[in-house]
Amino acid sequence: MKSSALHFSERLSNEFIPYPLLLLADETKEAINNYIHQCEIYLIKNKNQVVGVCAIQEIDTYTIEIKNLAIIKEHRNCGIGSWCIQKVKEIYPAKIVLVGTGDASSSSLRFYKKNGFKPHAIRKDFFLNNYDHPIIENGRQLIDQIVLKNESAKY
Numbered sequence: 001m002k003s004s005a006l007h008f009s010e011r012l013s014n015e016f017i018p019y020p021l022l023l024l025a026d027e028t029k030e031a032i033n034n035y036i037h038q039c040e041i042y043l044i045k046n047k048n049q050v051v052g053v054c055a056i057q058e059i060d061t062y063t064i065e066i067k068n069l070a071i072i073k074e075h076r077n078c079g080i081g082s083w084c085i086q087k088v089k090e091i092y093p094a095k096i097v098l099v100g101t102g103d104a105s106s107s108s109l110r111f112y113k114k115n116g117f118k119p120h121a122i123r124k125d126f127f128l129n130n131y132d133h134p135i136i137e138n139g140r141q142l143i144d145q146i147v148l149k150n151e152s153a154k155y
Contacts, residue, residue, distance in 0.1 A: 006083050008054070008091075009043035018043065021053040025070035027135055034130065035067045044071070044084055051075040054084050056092070064088075065098040085115045089150075097150040102127065102135070102142035112148045120149035 018041070022032050036055060044052035052071035058064050066088060071080050088097060099117060101108040126145035127135050135142045 005047050006080060007045050008087055009045060009050075017041070018050075018053050021050070021070050021072070022055065022068050023070075024053075024072065025068050027131055030132075031130055032068070039067055044080060046075065046080070052080060052084065054088065056088060058095075059098065062094075062096055063098060064092050064095045065100070067100075069099070081111060082115055085150075098147055099150075100126070100145040100147045102137055103144040103146055104137045104140035104142055105146075106138055109146065109148075115150070117148035117150045119146060121147040123147060 017032075017036055019029055019032065021043075022036070023029070026032050035057060039055040039057045042054045042056075043050050044054060050072075052075065053068065054066065055068040056064050057067050066085075069081060069084060071084075085097075097117075098120065099112055100123065101112065103122075123145040125143060127142040
């Protein structure tokens with residue numbers, strides 16, 4: 001896929017929350033509602049077709065967190081996720097970028113490490129405390145959230 005065809009939409013207002021896309025990367029609408037109203041939400045478009053979403057929360061003056069990054073199934077493994085991370089770094093050039101993923105989410109961990117993220121912290125019992133049912137990934141129940149950090153910010 002040519003990256004020149006990809007672009008972020010204008011930042012969405014918080015009145016329009018693209019739940020069907022966000023639910024590709026998060027289990028429940030309730031979990032999404034815990035963070036989405038503090039986020040900047042962008043649709044990822046390939047030409048004029050929406051192919052994903054990225055929700056970014058400002059944590060403090062120096063740090064943002066990608067709270068949700070989801071690409072529709074037909075467009076996964078085409079470089080769109082990596083393009084999106086680069087785009088986030090362009091939009092927020094002076095920020096440290098964090099992202100959290102499940103402790104059994106091996107493909108997500110590989111993806112973020114490939115894109116310059118390094119393990120930073122563990123949010124103990126995150127999935128036990130934030131979801132009302134077990135979340136199984138790769139045959140294992142998610143318990144802790146692994147937080148990864150990318151410090152390519154230009155200060």
